[in-house]
Each structure stands twice: as C-alpha cells, then as structure tokens.
Amino acid sequence: MLHLEDNREDQELIKRLLSQAGIVCDITTVESHAEFLNSVENQSWDVILSDYSLPTFDGFRALALAKQKSPSTPFIFVTGTLGEDIVVETLKNGATDYVLKQKLTRLSSAVRRALSEAAERKNLLGAEAALIRSGEEFRFLADHDPLTKLHNRAYIHDHLPSMLTSAVRHEERLALLFIDLDGFKFINDSLGHSLGDLVLKEAAERMKRCVREPDVVLRLGGDEFLIVLTGLRDSTDAAMAAERIRRTLEDEMLIQGNSLTTTCSIGISVFPDDGADGESLIKWADLALYSAKDNGRNTWRFFTKDMNGKAAQRLSLEYGLRHAVAKDQLFVEYQPQVDLRTGRIVGAEALLRWQHPEMGVVSPATFISIAENSGEILRIGEWVLRTACTQARRWQDEGVFSMPIAVNVSAVQFRQRSFVETVKKVLNETGLVPQLLELELTESLLLTNSNVMATVMNELTDAGVRLAIDDFGVGYCGLSYLMEFKFSKLKMDGSFVKSIGGNSVGPSIAAAIVGMAKILGMKVLAECAETEEQVQFLREHNCDEVQGYYFSRPLSAQGFSEMVRSQCA
Ligand SMILES: [Mg+2]
Numbered sequence: 001m002l003h004l005e006d007n008r009e010d011q012e013l014i015k016r017l018l019s020q021a022g023i024v025c026d027i028t029t030v031e032s033h034a035e036f037l038n039s040v041e042n043q044s045w046d047v048i049l050s051d052y053s054l055p056t057f058d059g060f061r062a063l064a065l066a067k068q069k070s071p072s073t074p075f076i077f078v079t080g081t082l083g084e085d086i087v088v089e090t091l092k093n094g095a096t097d098y099v100l101k102q103k104l105t106r107l108s109s110a111v112r113r114a115l116s117e118a119a120e121r122k123n124l125l126g127a128e129a130a131l132i133r134s135g136e137e138f139r140f141l142a143d144h145d146p147l148t149k150l151h152n153r154a155y156i157h158d159h160l161p162s163m164l165t166s167a168v169r170h171e172e173r174l175a176l177l178f179i180d181l182d183g184f185k186f187i188n189d190s191l192g193h194s195l196g197d198l199v200l201k202e203a204a205e206r207m208k209r210c211v212r213e214p215d216v217v218l219r220l221g222g223d224e225f226l227i228v229l230t231g232l233r234d235s236t237d238a239a240m241a242a243e244r245i246r247r248t249l250e251d252e253m254l255i256q257g258n259s260l261t262t263t264c265s266i267g268i269s270v271f272p273d274d275g276a277d278g279e280s281l282i283k284w285a286d287l288a289l290y291s292a293k294d295n296g297r298n299t300w301r302f303f304t305k306d307m308n309g310k311a312a313q314r315l316s317l318e319y320g321l322r323h324a325v326a327k328d329q330l331f332v333e334y335q336p337q338v339d340l341r342t343g344r345i346v347g348a349e350a351l352l353r354w355q356h357p358e359m360g361v362v363s364p365a366t367f368i369s370i371a372e373n374s375g376e377i378l379r380i381g382e383w384v385l386r387t388a389c390t391q392a393r394r395w396q397d398e399g400v401f402s403m404p405i406a407v408n409v410s411a412v413q414f415r416q417r418s419f420v421e422t423v424k425k426v427l428n429e430t431g432l433v434p435q436l437l438e439l440e441l442t443e444s445l446l447l448t449n450s451n452v453m454a455t456v457m458n459e460l461t462d463a464g465v466r467l468a469i470d471d472f473g474v475g476y477c478g479l480s481y482l483m484e485f486k487f488s489k490l491k492m493d494g495s496f497v498k499s500i501g502g503n504s505v506g507p508s509i510a511a512a513i514v515g516m517a518k519i520l521g522m523k524v525l526a527e528c529a530e531t532e533e534q535v536q537f538l539r540e541h542n543c544d545e546v547q548g549y550y551f552s553r554p555l556s557a558q559g560f561s562e563m564v565r566s567q568c569a
Pocket of ligand 1: 470
C-alpha cells in the first residue's frame with residue numbers, strides 16, 4: 001500500500017488502525033511530490049491512500065498522476081473535511097473513495113472494499129486474457145490441423161495465390177505434392193483411431209524433415225497431405241523431394257510398441273508448366289496421385305496431360321455412379337448357365353449394367369473398380385442382390401424356373417461384418433430360399449484373407465447360401481483356400497476356354513482345373529464358351545456347366561424366361 005501523508009502522527013495512526021482491523025499489508029509512506037511520483041512510476045500498488053492538502057503538492061494532482069500511471073489501482077483520499085464540490089470532483093476524476101480523518105473508523109472497510117473490487121477487476125482481466133488466448137487458439141485452428149499442427153486446407157486456399165505470384169516474380173518453379181498414405185484405413189480399422197492418429201503425426205514430422213524452410217506441409221484431412229515446394233529450378237527438384245519423402249515414410253515406425261510400416265503414394269503438379277492457378281494445380285496433383293496408386297502405390301507420378309482425359313472420365317463416372325441407383329439407371333441381365341450333359345439351363349448369373357445418360361451402356365469392368373474405391377459399391381451391391389433375388393423368386397412363383405441365381409460380390413462388400421445381415425435381410429424380404437442364392441467371389445478376394453472374411457463366409461454357408469469362386473485360374477488363389485472354404489462351384493476363367501483349339505498349354509490346364517475341382521468336390525463351370533469345339537472339349541473333360549455366347553448372351557428377365565419356356569416346350 002502506498003500512503004501519501006506529510007503528518008507523521010496521521011501516518012502512524014493509519015498504520016495502527018489498519019493493523020488493528022486485521023488488514024495485513026506493507027505500507028510505504030511518502031511525503032513529497034518527488035517521492036510519490038517515483039513510487040507510482042516504479043512499483044505497482046494494491047491501493048493508494050492520499051491526504052488532500054499537502055504543503056508542496058495537492059491530492060488532486062496526486063490522483064491525476066496515479067490514474068495516469070496505474071489506472072486500475074484504488075485511490076482513497078484520507079483527509080480533513082473537504083467541501084462537497086471537491087469530493088464530487090475527485091470521484092469524477094477516478095478516486096475510489098474518501099475517508100474523513102475525523103471518522104477513521106470507516107477506513108478499514110473502505111480499504112477492504114477497494115481491495116476486493118481491485119481483485120475482481122484483476123480476475124476479470126485474467127478472464128479477458130484467457131479469452132484472448134482462446135481467440136488466438138481459434139485463429140490457429142482456422143488454418144491449422146489440430147492433430148499434426150500442420151497448416152490445413154484453408155491456409156493453402158488463402159496463401160497459394162501469393163506463393164504463385166512470388167514464383168513468377170523470381171522466375172522460379174513451384175511444385176505441389178499430393179500425398180496419401182497407402183493402406184492407412186487398414187491401420188485405423190485394425191489398430192484403432194488413436195494409434196492411427198499417432199501414425200499421422202509421425203508421418204507429418206517425417207514430411208516436415210524432408211522439406212526446406214519456405215516449403216509448406218499441409219494436412220488436407222484424413223491421410224491426405226499436400227506439400228508446396230518453392231524456389232525450384234526445374235521439376236527434377238520436385239522428383240528428388242518426392243523420392244526423399246517416399247523413402248522416409250517407408251521406414252519402419254515404432255508406435256506404442258507396435259512396429260508399423262506405411263508407404264505413401266505421391267502425385268506431383270508443377271507451376272507454371274501444368275497450370276496457372278492453385279485450384280487446377282491441386283486437381284492435377286490429385287489426378288497424378290490416382291495414377292501413382294494405380295501403378296501399385298509406394299511411388300510418385302508427375303501429372304501428364306494424358307491423365308487429364310482418363311481422370312476426367314473417371315471423375316465423371318464416379319459422380320454419375322453416386323446417382324445411378326436413385327435415377328434408376330442400373331439394370332440387371334441374366335446369362336443362362338447350361339448343364340453340359342443335358343444341354344438344359346440350370347442356373348443364371350445376374351450381371352449388372354449401367355445405362356449411362358450420355359455414354360450409353362457402361363460395362364462393369366469400367367465402373368466396378370470406381371464404385372469400389374468410392375465405397376458406392378455397398379449400395380449398388382445391395383441393389384443388385386435385391387433385384388436378382390426378387391427376380392428369382394418371381395420366376396419361381398411363375399413356375400418358370402427354380403434354379404440358383406448367381407450374384408457377383410465385391411471384396412469391399414465381403415469385408416463388411418454386416419454383409420451376412422444384408423444377405424439374410426434380402427432373402428427374407430424377397431422370400432427366396434438361401435439354397436437358390438449363389439454368391440460369386442473372385443480369387444483376389446481370397447488373397448485378402450482376414451478373420452472378418454472367414455467369419456462372413458462361414459456364416460453364409462451355415463445359413464445355406466452357396467458360394468462360387470469366380471474367374472478361377474488367373475488370380476493367385478492358393479489351393480489351401482479352396483480346401484478351407486466350402487465352395488460349391490468353381491468358375492474357370494474364360495481365358496482357358498478361349499485357349500482350347502490353340503497350341504498352348506491352356507487346354508491342358510483347363511482339363512487339370514476340372515480334375516482338381518472334382519477332387520475337392522466342387523462343380524465346375526467354364527466361362528466364355530463360344531464355339532462348338534470348346535464345348536466339345538469341355539464335355540469330354542467332364543466339365544459340368546458352361547456359360548457363354550455359344551448358348552446365350554446375357555438376357556433381360558423377360559428374354560430369359562422366354563428362353564427357359566422354349567426349352568421346356
Ligand atoms: Mg461372375
């Protein structure tokens with residue numbers, strides 16, 4: 001506490017009174033203008049007490065000085081009788097209170113109140129500071145990713161234009177590296193998101209170490225990162241940086257006792273060669289990334305104009321597919337499966353078609369992989385399943401046909417734990433018995449052997465659904481898989497059938513596949529049978545069924561039932 005008072009007796013009296021009232025404080029007493037000025041300038045005070053009339057100095061000037069140096073410090077006049085006008089004037093000028101020397105009993109309460117009000121103001125200031133800090137945090141989050149502390153998408157949106165301008169001014173190149181961690185989803189799904197987050201942080205750290213100071217590393221979201229390399233002489237610099245990043249990321253990561261490896265794919269676009277504005281540069285880098293992934297991942301690719309055409313088509317298909325179910329553009333055709341001994345139709349494979357509004361009928365070979373990558377396959381797959389089961393049940397009701405209907409299933413569907421429920425639900429809704437549904441799985445699906453997949457397969461066969469292995473012979477299916485799971489049918493890939501009549505070992509392999517399937521207790525169906533010679537060969541080698549143009553191309557539901565009826569006639 002600072003006390004301005006020239007009367008020694010009063011000084012002592014006030015000290016005593018405050019101490020008697022239990023107010024514990026150090027009191028510094030000053031008597032002159034110079035001392036007072038020095039004190040308020042060099043020290044902060046909890047409260048200032050001041051006499052009003054001093055020989056060389058008056059309380060009014062003291063108040064003005066105190067308010068100037070430390071506006072929030074309580075200032076209390078302790079003085080002889082003051083005129084009302086003066087009191088009003090002092091309060092107007094910021095005095096906290098005044099206590100008459102004749103009534104010093106009020107002093108302790110006035111000091112207490114001033115101190116508590118000052119403390120409150122201090123708290124408020126503290127809260128305000130916290131508010132400012134949270135505001136700063138808010139501003140930080142506006143253009144940063146909270147997990148990796150890297151800049152985010154908003155930042156690049158705001159800053160890329162000026163980086164491009166600067167590159168033009170310095171006649172330099174700039175490269176955008178669009179980076180995606182390969183198989184990150186697998187880490188997240190199998191080891192949990194919190195571990196996945198640590199992998200992202202580690203990856204971010206490694207990327208930062210691979211670039212120089214003015215370069216920017218951003219996280220766009222998920223496992224997608226973008227790096228802006230500045231001040232490049234030519235695109236070789238970008239390639240070298242990409243290779244550095246690729247190598248750094250493929251090094252083992254030790255995270256919470258887990259040894260993990262995650263590689264990355266990188267797409268590169270270069271300014272000004274590939275585009276003049278940020279938006280197209282990002283788009284081209286993204287397309288180049290697609291291409292890097294198509295090329296087996298753990299690699300990098302520069303954007304090329306040729307990618308543009310392919311990727312534009314891909315993007316347009318991906319967009320169109322999202323609406324294909326709702327817009328009723330999908331339809332199913334049915335290809336007869338024929339018993340080689342009797343020549344009769346014994347089954348049908350449901351084949352998905354897409355009637356694209358501009359491109360006409362698009363083949364599944366073109367759009368299934370796109371649907372798988374975008375996840376749209378789940379909705380489409382369920383639609384196909386329901387459509388085929390509804391149709392099979394209708395044929396049954398109409399007395400046309402009571403044979404299994406084969407439906408192709410994507411690996412993406414099969415890896416969903418809920419797939420069994422979906423199948424059961426569809427069978428239930430359509431009233432088709434499980435024994436009349438045959439799901440066709442490709443060999444590549446078996447390669448991604450996982451617990452979920454094995455469980456799904458077992459639950460389906462337990463429910464009575466048949467499983468067939470599709471396109472057999474061109475993938476990398478181990479015999480162990482064939483023995484492990486209960487396939488009722490093996491569909492030999494069309495390439496073996498096509499080789500029949502030629503000089504290659506193809507026909508011998510076709511015969512061997514039939515023999516092997518027999519040993520394993522499976523029926524064999526040969527796909528793509530087109531000629532009399534092929535059919536003859538297959539019949540001689542005990543193949544059970546064929547499917548292909550020799551008997552019939554895929555038909556509409558109507559066409560299929562007409563064909564079955566004509567057979568019976
Ligand atoms: Mg098939």
